[in-house]
Amino acid sequence: MPLDPIARLRRFNRAVTREVGALDTSFLGRGRPLGMARVLQLVRPEGTDVARIRDRLDLDSGLLSRFLRSLESEGLIQTETDPADRRRRIARLTPKGQTEMAAYEAIGFDRAKRLLARAGSRTDEVVAAMDLIATLLNRDQVEIRPADPDTAEARACLTAYFTELAQRIPGLDMGKLPVPDPEAASYRPPHGRFLIAWSDDLPIGCVSLRPLDPETAEVKRLWVADHARSQGLARRLMQMIEGMARDMGMTTLKLDTNSALTDALALYRATGWRQTEPYTGPPADIWLTKAL
Amino acid sequence: MPLDPIARLRRFNRAVTREVGALDTSFLGRGRPLGMARVLQLVRPEGTDVARIRDRLDLDSGLLSRFLRSLESEGLIQTETDPADRRRRIARLTPKGQTEMAAYEAIGFDRAKRLLARAGSRTDEVVAAMDLIATLLNRDQVEIRPADPDTAEARACLTAYFTELAQRIPGLDMGKLPVPDPEAASYRPPHGRFLIAWSDDLPIGCVSLRPLDPETAEVKRLWVADHARSQGLARRLMQMIEGMARDMGMTTLKLDTNSALTDALALYRATGWRQTEPYTGPPADIWLTKAL
DNA sequence: CATATTACCTGACTAAAGTCCGCTAAAATA
């Protein structure tokens, strides 16, 4: 490389700082200081805990309180005490607030669109680059949560998973995932489980579990987005789904895979999975089991 | 893609905003408000125009003036009137200021290093992603300047160029560029020219010219960094070097290239270059000429 | 049940950033 990586990172930092600064000032076009705009953008129509806002923005209790009072007097939000703990308060967007929020959204959306347009024919590459960097920066904040296997996000994960398989296993065509997924029920509690890993609202991985018999379950559809690899996410997903299987009273896990998926195979081998008899057909050519 | 590109860009924006904010607060460790620290970082030991600083940071004239006075009274900078226009002023780092700057540099360097370390085995990919994004954001600020063909930056361009050629032309091994480059003299004024395109201090492209006879010159070593492609930079470089050849009194230009370099070829064909007799050997297999 | 803790609020205060205006001196322009 012509210039050392650290110098390049700092160049990136400068470029992006300028961009972010411009974004900040563009939010000022609505006659409201930035701090208050930021608070407003965290208040949801369904209501947001005041403590959560304070936590997210790392604001002083007194300062936030004044912001809320100010937004309230503008008629953008309402606050009410949390019935579950009457010391806590919940802030809720009023219809007027929702209109105002939509205006902020439009500013952000517009800027994003214009920036992306500049990328021209390389848009896909640029988006992939942004994914890689954002995932790296968000790394400590990845959350794994159960999800319904037939939601849009779950389906997006599975589509990406099938695409990946088709690329890596020669001659494979899995076809398309039908809508609705006829197998969804077996991945849904109480029978099975479906987990999605989230990085700031972007799904970056999934794994699922379905029962074979009362004591045996099968792990399926382990997928990690390209930009999220090499960060131990697959391992975390596997640990979590294995833990769930254990909690469900399963004693044995099985999975089938293909020898072309070398990285997944290495993970399985390193975490206690052992070869077993074939129990499915192609494209699987390796069958593993693990006792819980 | 599981999520639409604009949402992904905004996720990137959020991730990066947090990071930039953290960098800013880390600059506060030296007992100086951020605004002043930012000004200090733009003052160079050789001197920087005050107007340039104001322009870069978009500061009010009065505010900047106070910052400068404050930095001056700390003994970090000196200001003097610009001899060329005695209304203007130039700020210069004192030795004490250079020490202080070095401390800020160290903070930034350290943060960058730690961030990069997090990328682990994917460091190269992450750096490439950052280059792509930074180049996109800096696009309007690319500067093309003449350079000596035997400086470190020029050599870095040429090394990248040779690597690229070796990748794209099967069976080619150009060997290494000797130090010092024995051909450098012919690319140096008054005989020839060497141009480098800069994006915020990172060389992202080059082109050169050397004389064949008093009226004919040869364009050589046209290179654009991968992350800077599809933005018309090659065209700008060619326009500029052709203009220089014209100014030198040349009437004919020549170049040789290889049919594997389809994108370069398309550019040449689209800008008035026509096929001509072979005048060099392999790896060239196409020879072009253009009348000025 | 007494006491401690927590969540939020209010008011007083400070630091930093930014705006506005008038001034001077130099340069550009008519």
Added chain:
DNA sequence: TATTTTAGCGGACTTTAGTCAGGTAATATG
């Protein structure tokens, strides 16, 4: 040469962000 414009300076002022202490009501804890 008279004028207008430009670059920078400094003072008065406002806005924004942030800190801190004290207070109230609800909840948690021994």
